[in-house]
Amino acid sequence: MPKIIEMPKLSDTMTEGTLAKWTIKEGDAVEVGKPIADVETDKATMEYASPFEGKILKLIATPGVKVPLGSPLAVVLEEGEEAPANLDELIAKAQAAAAPAPKEEKAAGGAGAKKVAAPGPRLPSAPRPVSRAAASNVRVKASPLAKKIAAEKGVDLGSIEGTGPGGRIVRADVENAPVGGGSAGARVAATPAIRPTYGPEDERVPTSTMRNIIAERLLASKTQIPHFYLQVEIDATPLMDFRAHLNASAEKSGGVKYTVNDFILKSVIRAAQAQPAINAAWDGDAIVKFKSVGLSVAIAIDDGLVTPVIKQAEKKTLAEISAAVKDLAAKAKNKKLSPDDFAGGTITVSNLGAFGIDQFSAIINPPQAAILSIGSIRKVPVVNDKGAIVAGQRMWIGLSGDHRVVDGAVAATFLAEMRKLLENPALMLV
Incomplete structure (x- = not known):
C-alpha cells in the first residue's frame, strides 16, 4: 500500500x-x-x-x-x-x-439544535447590530465585576472577546473596550484596510506565510498590548576595554572570542534574575511569573525576523551563551531551526547596533511582557567627573514593556541593573 x-x-x-x-x-x-x-x-x-x-x-x-x-x-x-x-x-x-470542516456555531438547546452562522465583521460606520450573544442565545461568560463595570460604562458584553479561562470576560477586557462596543483590538481588525494605489510599472509581491503571520502578530501586539517605552544611556567604554582585553588573551590561548552582543545578552539574563517581575507574561486575569529565563534572540533572515530561544539561559556561562547564539544564527541562516528552537521564550532582545541604528523602540513579542532594543556604540564627546569634555563611547538601550504586567519602576530598575553590569562587565563573570 x-x-x-x-x-x-x-x-x-x-x-x-x-x-x-x-x-x-x-x-x-x-x-x-x-x-x-x-x-x-x-x-x-x-x-x-x-x-x-x-x-x-x-x-x-x-x-x-x-x-x-x-x-x-x-x-x-x-x-x-x-x-x-x-x-x-x-x-x-x-x-x-x-480539508478543514466549515466553521459553524451551535445555538443553545443541545446537539440537535439549529446551527447559526457566525456573524461577520462589523464596520465602524454601520448601525450597531445585535450582539453575538443575543444572536445565538448563548449566555455570556463574565465575572461579576466585569458585568458591573460593563453596566456602568455601557459596554456590550456580547461584543467582547474574553481573555480569561475558557474565554471568560474579565475586568481588564471591559476596561479596555470602547464604550458601547467590543475590544479595541477587534475594532481595529474590523476597520477596512487602506489599500495602496499602484501602476503597471509597480510590482505587487505576494507575501509569504511567515510574513503574513509576522504582520498579524505585530498588529495584535500593538493593538492589544498597552506598550510603554523607556531608554537608558550606557557608558560603553568599560565594556569595550574589557572585551578587548579578553579577546586579546583568547587570541593567544585559542579561547573564546566575544562579541558585544554576548555581553548584552548576559546582562539581560542577570538583570532578569535580579528583577524577576520583568520575566513574566499576561494570562487574562493572572500574571505568569517564569522561573527560568528563556532568552529570545531576534535574528534577521531574508523574509523577516525569527526569534529562536536560548533555554534556561540563567544556567549558562558567557562562553555558553556566545556559542548558543552563534549556533542559532547559523541554523537560522541555513534554515535548520526546529520547532523546539522557538519554544520557551520569556523575554526578547533585538539588536540593530550592527546596522548603525542608535536607538529605537521595538514591538513586544507576545505573549512576553518585555523586549529590549539595543543600539550601536558611538564615539561622542562627553563630560567627565572633572567637568572636562573628553572622547567617550555611548550606547542606548530601550525597553518596551507590557503595562498590564510591568510597572515603570520595575522596568527602570531592570535597566539600571543592566547598566551596572555593562559598565562593570567583570561582574558578569562572577
Whole structure:
C-alpha cells in the first residue's frame, strides 16, 4: 500500500505551510530522516525529513503553494511495490480527509439544535447590530465585576472577546473596550484596510506565510498590548576595554572570542534574575511569573525576523551563551531551526547596533511582557567627573514593556541593573 507524506505540524501555531522547494524528484529513493523538502511555516523555513523509506512515486504539492496541515505532499512506494491503478483516487481521498470542516456555531438547546452562522465583521460606520450573544442565545461568560463595570460604562458584553479561562470576560477586557462596543483590538481588525494605489510599472509581491503571520502578530501586539517605552544611556567604554582585553588573551590561548552582543545578552539574563517581575507574561486575569529565563534572540533572515530561544539561559556561562547564539544564527541562516528552537521564550532582545541604528523602540513579542532594543556604540564627546569634555563611547538601550504586567519602576530598575553590569562587565563573570 503506498504511503502518503503529509504536510507536518512544524510549529505549535502552524495551521498551514508553504512548500518552498523539493530537494528530491520523482523516482528518487528516500530514507527515514533524509531531507526531502523545505517547508515555510509561520516561524521559519525548515527542512522536512521523510517519515518513510522507499521510492518517490509522485510529488503532489507544487513549490510556492500553501498546503493545509495533513494534506498530501507526495506518495512513497516501498521496495518492490507496484504503483496502484487507483492512485488518483487515493490522493483525492487523502486531500478530502485533510480539508478543514466549515466553521459553524451551535445555538443553545443541545446537539440537535439549529446551527447559526457566525456573524461577520462589523464596520465602524454601520448601525450597531445585535450582539453575538443575543444572536445565538448563548449566555455570556463574565465575572461579576466585569458585568458591573460593563453596566456602568455601557459596554456590550456580547461584543467582547474574553481573555480569561475558557474565554471568560474579565475586568481588564471591559476596561479596555470602547464604550458601547467590543475590544479595541477587534475594532481595529474590523476597520477596512487602506489599500495602496499602484501602476503597471509597480510590482505587487505576494507575501509569504511567515510574513503574513509576522504582520498579524505585530498588529495584535500593538493593538492589544498597552506598550510603554523607556531608554537608558550606557557608558560603553568599560565594556569595550574589557572585551578587548579578553579577546586579546583568547587570541593567544585559542579561547573564546566575544562579541558585544554576548555581553548584552548576559546582562539581560542577570538583570532578569535580579528583577524577576520583568520575566513574566499576561494570562487574562493572572500574571505568569517564569522561573527560568528563556532568552529570545531576534535574528534577521531574508523574509523577516525569527526569534529562536536560548533555554534556561540563567544556567549558562558567557562562553555558553556566545556559542548558543552563534549556533542559532547559523541554523537560522541555513534554515535548520526546529520547532523546539522557538519554544520557551520569556523575554526578547533585538539588536540593530550592527546596522548603525542608535536607538529605537521595538514591538513586544507576545505573549512576553518585555523586549529590549539595543543600539550601536558611538564615539561622542562627553563630560567627565572633572567637568572636562573628553572622547567617550555611548550606547542606548530601550525597553518596551507590557503595562498590564510591568510597572515603570520595575522596568527602570531592570535597566539600571543592566547598566551596572555593562559598565562593570567583570561582574558578569562572577
